[in-house]
Amino acid sequence: MFKNTVVCVTGGSRGIGKAIVADFSRKGATVYYTYHVHEAEADAVQREFGAHKIHCSQADVAAIDKSVEDIIGREGKLDILVNNAGIASDQFLMLMPEDDWRRVLDTNLHGAFRWCKAVSRAMLSAKSGVIINIASISAMVGIAGQSNYAASKGALLALTRSLAAELGPKGIRVNAVVPGFIDTEMTAKMPRHLKAQNRDRILLKRFGTPEEVAGVVTFLASETATYIIGQTIVVDGGLSATVA
Numbered sequence: 001m002f003k004n005t006v007v008c009v010t011g012g013s014r015g016i017g018k019a020i021v022a023d024f025s026r027k028g029a030t031v032y033y034t035y036h037v038h039e040a041e042a043d044a045v046q047r048e049f050g051a052h053k054i055h056c057s058q059a060d061v062a063a064i065d066k067s068v069e070d071i072i073g074r075e076g077k078l079d080i081l082v083n084n085a086g087i088a089s090d091q092f093l094m095l096m097p098e099d100d101w102r103r104v105l106d107t108n109l110h111g112a113f114r115w116c117k118a119v120s121r122a123m124l125s126a127k128s129g130v131i132i133n134i135a136s137i138s139a140m141v142g143i144a145g146q147s148n149y150a151a152s153k154g155a156l157l158a159l160t161r162s163l164a165a166e167l168g169p170k171g172i173r174v175n176a177v178v179p180g181f182i183d184t185e186m187t188a189k190m191p192r193h194l195k196a197q198n199r200d201r202i203l204l205k206r207f208g209t210p211e212e213v214a215g216v217v218t219f220l221a222s223e224t225a226t227y228i229i230g231q232t233i234v235v236d237g238g239l240s241a242t243v244a
Contacts, residue, residue, distance in 0.1 A: 001222060002029035006075045008068075009033040010058070010115060011085030012051070013042040015184035016134065019210030020082055023218045025049040032071050034085060058085050058111025068118040077126060080221050081119045083112040084134040086152075088186060090145045101148045108152035109159070116163060120172075127171040130221045133160045134213075137180040137236050153178075157232055164230030173229045175220050180236025182208045203238025 007024045011017040012033025018041075021033045031051035035042035042053045054070075056063045071078050086108040089100040112133055123129030138146045139153035160176040167174055181187055181198050187207060190198075199205060213235050219225055220233065234240055 001027040002218075005029045005079045006071065006077055007031045007080040007082065007221070008071060008078060008115075008119070009082040009084055010056075010111070011035070013038045013045055013053075015186065016179060016182060016210045016213050017082075017084040018045055019214035020084060020217050021045055021051050022049050023211070023214040024080075024221075025051050027218060029080075030075060032067075034067065036085075058107045058114070061114055064111075064114045064118050068115075068122070072122055078119055078122055079128070080130045080132070081115060082132045082134065082217060082221075083115055083156075085111060086134070086136075088146070088149045090149065092145050093147050096148065104148040105152050105155075108149070109155050112156055113159065116159075120167065123167070123172045124170050129167075129172040131163065131167075131172065131174045132217055132220055133157075133174070133176045134217075135160075135176050135178045135232070137178055137234070137239060140178060140234070140240055160232070161230050168229050173220075173226070175228060175230065176232045177213060177216055177220065178232055178234045178236065179213045180208060180234070180239045182210055182213060184210060198239075201239055201242070202236070203241060206237065208235060208237055 007029045009017055009020050012021040013035040021031050024031045032054055033051055034054045034056040036057050046053045054067050056067050087104055089104050116131055133156050135156045136153040138150040139157050157176050160174055164174040216233055216235050
């Protein structure tokens with residue numbers, strides 16, 4: 001499906017990012033993925049799927065630009081960018097340190113902006129490309145203690161629509177995927193009673209899997225989805241369907 005296609009996934013060493021790397025790799029793509037902290041996990045992904053790891057911080061503009069240049073220098077192009085890298089630092093607003101607010105926004109939103117900007121020139125020259133931004137159900141459903149995370153992901157949805165309007169006429173499709181509660185390292189840290197409460201709100205009565213999100217991402221990147229642009233695809237087991 002993705003033979004002769006070059007993909008870059010940010011934050012590809014664990015969770016949803018790892019599943020996206022795996023799905024693209026299995027479907028024939030040449031995949032590059034970034035990591036910042038989890039080197040052992042990044043090494044394991046490289047061994048398992050034959051993808052190419054890149055050590056890169058979301059905050060380092062020069063490193064992001066160089067990563068894109070290196071990929072294009074090696075492969076001759078970069079067809080697909082998946083902005084998946086993100087962090088959470090939950091706390092009630094009145095107790096939240098300003099550094100936590102800034103750090104989450106800088107990683108989740110500003111980092112995605114930096115990657116979009118870095119790949120846009122090559123995609124504009126090629127008059128084709130796909131950008132998929134991974135947001136969160138927190139952008140659509142109020143979740144206490146996640147004001148910084150929700151703000152970053154809500155802004156990412158707005159960025160998606162704006163970039164679709166800007167880049168779409170040049171042949172570049174930009175869409176967003178909104179995962180709900182997914183079984184990852186991030187949700188594993190939730191207290192048991194909160195997990196149970198949130199599970200009860202989901203129509204399917206379970207958390208999703210990273211593979212279920214990855215399948216939507218690879219669909220949006222595929223030739224089957226060439227008429228989909230500027231959209232937000234929700235993968236949440238029906239959680240948001242019941243919110244008035």
